[in-house]
Amino acid sequence: MSAVVSLRDVHKSFGAVEVLKGVTFDVGPGEVTAVIGASGSGKSTALRCVNALETINSGEITVCGHKIHDPALDRRALRRDVGIVFQSYNLFPHLTVEQNIMLAPRSVKKLSKSDARALAHEVLEKVGLADKAESYPEQLSGGQAQRVAIARSLAMKPKLMLFDEVTSALDPQLTGEVLRVMEDLARGGMSMVLVTHEMAFARRVANKVVFMHKGKVQEEGPGAMLENPQSQELRAFLSNGL
């Protein structure tokens, strides 16, 4: 079966600075790919390119059959297939949890109010926050907010989920609840790409680990790769405790 995400020799510069210097990797259907690497190595940029939030300078990216590098890309169709969750949750502060989740299904998929509400409760159940439907984002803890952000994405029934360091802003005792939700998703067969600093999580949940170093994929392999790093760079990265 063909890959859900495939990057081929992707180059991306901001001004004169080349941030991605020929990135290539694939994500198979139902697979979880963890992208790791030092700060500034281009992980977020790669993820943003996958979701067409940045335009690439050269190379090819295909996501769920959509050619991201194609100027004629149908962004709306892409958005229907891909969900993304950011480190900073980005919930809409003027809407309740339930309204946050209902907004896109109602506006984009034209679901009726009652269908959208049922859907909101279904996804909230999935992230264990059914009782927070009426709360506003500011009333939530970081872990709860992030789970709502995940639920909001899931409500659009994406085929692929992208996560950019979704636990990095959280207190250590709150990361567990978010990682559990992601692990459930992975076990449910969702294709996922996650940028993460949680090495233990990557080792346990990811089918594949991609180690980025200075804008390139330095090393990739199964989770076990983290126990037996081949390259000097990965060894250094892992021993630095990050």
Added chain:
Amino acid sequence: MMPLNLAQFEYLAHGALWTVGLSLIAFVGGSVLGFIVALGRISTNRLIRLAAATWIQIIQGTPLLVLLFLLYFGIAILGFDKLPAIISAGAALTVYSSAFLAEIWRGCLQSVPKTQWEAADCLGLNRFQRMFQVILPQALKIATPPTVGFLVQIIKNTSLASVIGFIELAQAGKVVNNAIFEPLPIFLIVACFYFAMCFPLSMWSRSLERKLHVGSR
């Protein structure tokens, strides 16, 4: 002993009504035009951004008095003389308000974090939905106090419309004063009228501001 008779007082009250009317025209017209200019200022199209910025710069750099003369005599030269002064005055104040409201609202729209646009985009909302369902509701909350504050400025600025013969509150005061020459009581009454219009708005604006600060911990 009241120096004004009832008819003169009514004349002032009538002028006050015109001040309210002109303020409303300026505010409604200025809001519609100003909102369009504000959207233009944050457009993704460079030319539209430039056009909106130029509009704001030119209008903000021109005294209202000059705008009033320009529109009054300009319209007359174009062959539409005998237009009621309220049209020229309303147009000048609309143009004037549009530039200031656009700039206030641009700031409010831009103070909503970019990540909110991005989150809405990633959920599949189109530009229109992003603007009206995500950005505008948040900007509105920030925009209300300075907008109400500007409304007070508009009310006071309507007094300049007297230069093109529009009889609003200040001009009515002058007319009555020309008849009976009792400037102090007359203009005290005029000031009271202005105060009665502006003070509640100022209070409202201030209370909105307080609420906003409490709400945004």
